[in-house]
Amino acid sequence: MNTSSITALPGVELKSPGAGLITLDPVHTALLRGLDGLLSALAARLAAPEILGPPLLSVDGLARLDFFRNFPHLGVSAGRFGPEALDGLATGGAPQDLPLAPTGHLLPSATCYGLLLSLEGQDVGEDGLRVSSVGRCFRNETHYDGLRRLWGFHMREVLYLGTKDGASEHQERGGEFVQEVAGRLGLTLTRAAADDPFYDNGGSRARLMALDPVKFEYSAPDGTAIASVNRHRNFFGERLDIRAGSLGPAYSSCVAFGVERWVHAMILAHGTAESALDRLRSAADSFS
Template identity: 75%
Template sequence: MTITPPAGLLSSPGPGLAVLDPTHTALFHGLDRLLSGLAEGLAAHEVLGPPLLPAEGLVRLDYFRNFPHLGVPVGRLSTDAYEALSDGGTPDGLPLSTTGYFLPSATCYGLLLALTGRDVGDSGLRLSGTGRCFRNETHYDGLRRLWGFHMREVIYLGTKDGAIEHLERGGEFVEQLADRLGLDLTRATADDPFYDRGTSRAKLMALDPVKHEYSAADGTAIASVNRHRNFFGERLGIRAGTSGPAHSSCVAFGVERWVHAMVLTHGSADAALAVLADV
């Protein structure tokens, strides 16, 4: 017996969560394969990041100073709480014990923390991966703003010039891929997430922007290029051979947001998938 899958997005299991039907899922995987072309062109190693991040590592990165609202902590329920749930109770008000871990809000954090104390050498290091990420938000809006989503990142660690060149090639890739997919993107300077606004780093960033976003026709940011200077190199003790603390940069893609942009531009998931097949 043939079962016809439902069309469009399936019913959400909760706020900020989405289940994609087969067509949207095919669009998701096809786009991620295209986005991985940047990693292939830059000879970045494909890796799989961790599902959890230690709070102590995030503290070293000023995460809770800059993003006190985004973090999603991981807790454990007591035996009594599980018994209450098994008896038909609700999770509201059940006591949680802390674990010291958070769900990742960006793919790069786990990869960078794993390189603590490492020397990436004079030639530098490039990594890429697609990770499941989570962010507490004030509101959720379809695939534009999710609680749980996928982010592909291509990261560089090495010299200052290498970090700049990484972003130049990343920006060219985004613009060329958007053109092939029929997407009209707008590039604009955005607030950098890594520097405390009250520091000298933030003042320098205002004079020399280090983050740019690419947005779809409705203003949804679907990609960004981010230059971290030597922030992570200094905080995590990552060196680049004789160059001292490593400079880093990354190109990030919100995969579900690319799905949204394709459907918005081409009118339906089926039409978007047809365009993708010709790229």
């Protein structure tokens, strides 16, 4: 883990750019970088190489994954100024008064979507495939609340595609890792089944969800969910023609960490960002 020893900006106060937006000072930034490094240990344990997903996702691709049926409220679209607006901008026109043209793309709301779409049509083999990635994610929320709920934030994920048993094992090992790291960091988390599957909430798959939960969240004492472990069954394998050799459509699962929310949980547990950073550094020295 690498965190800067400089944790202050003398005489400078960083202001919030707006609701749901935040600029992290040096100590909070050191916490975020250090926590992501610690959470990356799961990828190392599972031999999941690091990749970097695309910064934009096509609406056509997301539609094929039922994103808009399940999460119509979350999407943050990417627009651009068309040729007709350029003269106005160049002559000092107010950007907010000029139209934005749609691009057919959204900013990612979760890291795994870009990774999955990049694997469309691939055969991951019966031994399966694991990858890890961290990305900026964006969600159109009804309200924002400090580090607990942001418009843009970092999400670290470790994704598995392969067999049904492999997906279940990945989910189980991910949950064990979350609790292990939380214990070392002095965090007390509660585990509960979540109710936001990648499926139509009114369909038969939603009823199956009630019998066989596919997502569990791990929350801090104030109710902030800071990590989740998810099984997608073979939903993405079917929709994207991702195969596990002769076994047919691949099953998948992922472990996800909202890194800013881990920063929040650390400060909640240890009182100040400085104390939280001291605890992180102590835990990281003995963690592998």
